[in-house]
Amino acid sequence: MEIYDINQGIRAYLIPKDKFSVCCMSVLVKRRLDRGEVTMNALLAGVLRQGCEKYPEITDINKAAAELDGAKTDIVNMKKGGVQLLDFYTEVLNNNDNLRRAVDLVGELVLRPLKEDGGFKKAYVDRAKTELRAAIKAMKDDKREYAKNRLISEMFAGESFGIYGDGYEDDIDKITPVKLFEHYRRIIGESGIDIIVVGNFDSEKIKEYLKQFDIGGRKADLKEKENPGEGKTGRITEDMDVTQGKLCAGFRCGGDYYTLVCANEILGRSANSRLFTNVREKEGLCYYITTSALRCNNAVLLQAGISKDNLDRVTELVEKELSEFWKVSDDEINTAKANIIKNYELTDDRPESIMDLCLGGILWGGGLDSAEAAAGIKAVSNEDIRKTFKDKKLETIYFLREAGDTDENS
Amino acid sequence: MKILERRLKNGTKCYIIYKKGYVMKQAMFSVNFGAAEKGFVPGLAHFLEHKVFEQRELNVFDAFSSRCADVNAFTNFNTTAFYFNCCDKFEENLKTLLDFTANPYFDEESVEREKGIIGEEIKMYDDDPWWQVYFNLIRAMYSENPVKNSIAGTVEDIRKINRDMLMDCYHKFYCGENSALVICGDIEPEKAFYLADDLITIKQGKRRMKTPPPADEIDKKLIDVNMEISKPIFNIGFRENDLNLSPADRLCTSRILLDLIIGESTELYGDLYSKGVLDRDFSMEYLLGGSFGAAIFSGVSDNAFAVIDSIMKRVNEIKLRGINDSDFERTVSKLKGLFLKGFNSIDGIAAAQTDYAFKDIEFADVYNKYNNITKDEVLNRLSLFSEDNYALSLVEP
Incomplete structure (x- = not known):
């Protein structure tokens, strides 16, 4: 494994494994789980994956990925312990020029989101809101998972870990396209970013491709709120x-x-x-x-x-x-x-x-x-x-x- | 990747797939006996899968665990499979796998106890809306084909099962010609073959006759059930009507066609997504069975009927206008890429090879098909999508 800093707070972990024919990359924007922004971050994944400047429609993004021998790209909101991550992910067969193009595609999604009237495109925000509302409601659909989420929220109440990773329905309405865009600009500017690359790739080449993620140093502080005692027993x-x-x-x-x-x-x-x-x-x-x-x-x-x-x-x-x-x-x-x-x-x-x-x-x-x-x-x-x-x-x-x-x- | 295919001395089909540099070594022993069987209590194959683990003296789980190996099993429509994965001591683990599947030993009392465990397993699936929506679709699509049996049966079904029924099935189906052994990992293929040939103990016996699929029709156009979920979910299935095509042809042509109709790069998908008719949970697959097949669309929607209408409209549009070259080429290269990506996982390879073994397909058939597929072959498959050939399964809040 090779670890190197693209800039302060933006770190790449390169893990070459030639036995795979694929290369996977995650660009992870890290936030402490916080009731004040968890819903916005969850919504961001749903908005960003619908389009960016270069690929304005969701089908444009999907086509661009499909053209790379069926590459997969996605933007996922993840909860890991008391941390929330926006994961810009790609998985691609390392043929021809596929890998460079897949990294560039992720770069477009992270760095050049689609903008309209000073905010995200309203139609996409509305669509993402509907989807997020549905996802929050759907938490009940998988009973086993629901029981687990409920236990965590009760047992770890008052801690970052006790917050629901998909956010809260009540917070959705007050989010506007402009506010959300400003929030994205802020977190992209200040959050710690980790990039993990695993699989079939050439280390020197990938470093070249990853240069586009040098978007300025930041002080990445990720102290989790730990406050045991509020939780139910x-x-x-x-x-x-x-x-x-x-x-x-x-x-x-x-x-x-x-x-x-x-x-x-x-x-x-x-x-x-x-x-x-x-x-x-x-x-x-x-x-x-x-x-x-x-x-x-x-x-x-x-x-x-x-x-x-x-x-x-x-x-x-x-x-x-x-x-x-x-x-x-x-x-x-x-x-x-x-x-x-x-x-x-x-x-x-x-x-x-x-x-x-x-x-x-x-x-x-x-x-x-x-x-x-x-x-x-x-x-x-x-x-x-x-x-x-x-x-x-x-x-x-x-x-x-x-x-x-x-x-x-x- | 290299594949060696040969029969063992007792008739078992043996495949050894060499994957250099992988840590995991897996062996999967399977028999061509699953849930889709006519003339048996539903759930019998799955029940037997549970009981095969029981031995006169050996505790199978402990034996594997003591060598740091995991052992597991599954039953699907046509197959019961037992497998382990390990990093080392492959030889001893393979011996245990081939021994225990050849020597089950259980009494009536343990059959009764198992009913409690399987009963809980059935209840677990009863609470899984995606499982329910899928198997209700299968039930709806066929009037006669035993594929409509549920895998584990119902709690009432399994009550009828006793030791004699299980042993009868065991003796009938667990034998050489009716079985397959797949070995996958960083193992020298010739060596692995001779090892397997030496260790195999299950008795010889004929491969069962392939029975032609029964004359069948759509059983119900719609199965609609209610569960405690937040949004309706659906499965739409178009039943295969051309079982004369080779399995690889059926698989490749229909996968490409599905992707061209409503894949995530299509205008239709983009339109339904932006209107909120479909969401990101939408997926499609071609279910490839020996005596059945179906194109299945699955997703979350308040209006599954609109999805069906859109699919039919799009099918008619393709019938009229054809498919443009760039869409066709992109789709073929995408599906070929997805197929190749599958070879990055030992689990995936072993399960796929086992599945293919009883359907008489080789990986090479699929790969070659993607390489020489023509637009006309794909367009010919549009006949799958007709008004009287589909069923809908809904689970609603």
Whole structure:
């Protein structure tokens, strides 16, 4: 990996991998998630992708990409922990002159947006507003994801991480094309920008292509708001017309991230984890039960699809696993570590996973690539892993409860 | 990329796809037995997939995990597939894969327990509107073809399943000629072939006869259900009417045609997008089955009927005016590019090769087709789009 600064606060991470025929690039404009601007940033992705000066219609952009042997370009609003990112993305087969032209296409989208009457084109802003409203409403459509988002917003209320990444419906109306354009100019001028390039490319050539992103130095400060204490604890239940209840619960762990990753692997990530074995295989209480370790704040999230009659039993079983976690054997730990390292190594086979791992390292420190992450895992002591869940309980439990009678009142 | 294709000693079709420099090594063992089967309880193939993991002594998940390998399986219309991926100890993992799929062992009690787990899996899909809208479309498009069976069956269906039914199916379909093994990764192909040939233990047995597709018609023009979602979603399907074309021809010509009709570079898409009739979740695919096929459009819209009207109008316009050369060439190079990009993923390659194995297509057929496809071949496929040949599936709030 080669890291170099295009200018102060604009940094490129070049990760050449010749085994791919494609090259992927993300230009990431970073903002701290903030209630005051989250909705505008989300809206920006929807406006910018509809047209720019050179390609004024969405179909012009799509045609330009299609001409590069089916390149993909998109602008995506992303939430990563307490950070919001505008991701200008392209993926292109590195044939002929495709790569240069794809980078230029992204350059057009980032640097020369379509302007009308001192703002963005009104029709595009209106269209993007409709789309964003729909996206915010659609958060409820994927019940499993909805349960997760709801838990995060409750448990991490008052922190950047607790803010919804798509923004808030109430904030949409007051955004005007002119205000939004000014906001874009401001964030493009002052935000930290990271450019990650992965895949089949020539480093010297790509540096040449990336020169267009030298748009002035900036002091990129990305301190997240951390204010634990405002978040809710205990059980939160919401009723919905679903067939299966969706459980999402969490607790904070703190400590070292890689230690948590190891403990989490054994607790609930793998297909022979404690929870999978005991809750699914032994008791047949669910089809999926899984936990994840959050790199942004070292918390653990649990997700399971269960019937409401089993909520108490599942909670009890999870907490039993937490309280008995100190008994985990060296063999189990060593297997888990080897599995995690393997999974890190596997990220090297997928450009998007390489980018994601790199981005995690940029935002929260620790390894930028699979080798650094693997070294992090190797350095963890088995003793520390056993202590990870000492005195831990499910802090906040969100349950999306299915319709119908429970056993108790039937 | 190199592909070696040969039969193993027991008749299993074996493909070894060499990908230099990749970390992941994957092997996928599959049988030509899926959900689209006439004369069985719906969900039987999928249920069997779950039970094949159970062994007399071995815990399959632990065995793979102890070697840092992940194991998984899936069932679709025509196939049940079991696969693992690993970085090293490929040989031992391959042995376990080929052993466990050849030696399932389970009792009636474990079949009963599995009903609870699969019941929860079915309920999970019941809550997935995109899953529902898709499988309702398939149900609507066919009156007879068993492709209309749902993959996992219903909770009522699986209640009827017992150990004998599962074992009968196992013995009938899990055998050499009816199976395929795909190996993909940075592995020397000849060596991998001899290894597989040495390790394969599943019994020999004939490939099942291909039955001609039943005489079929659109079962329902519309299936409309309500779920707790924010905006209506739709799937529109135009049913294949020319199963005489080779699978690669069907696939390539229809993909190109779909993109020319309403792909994201077309005026029609731009128009529907700006009016808010379609949004960015719009997509299309050609569903390629051995005894069925369909062009499927999928998206979010308050007015799916307007989408159908627009498609039909555009089809008539192409019939009248043809396709201009630059649009045609751009579309061909785009789809060829997308096809080539697929070879960047081991998972993608193994799944595609497995799918192709039972449909008698080679990757080279698809690539060659994109290289020599003509405008007339694509225009001939406009006959897919007729008024009496489509069905609509809606999920509405």
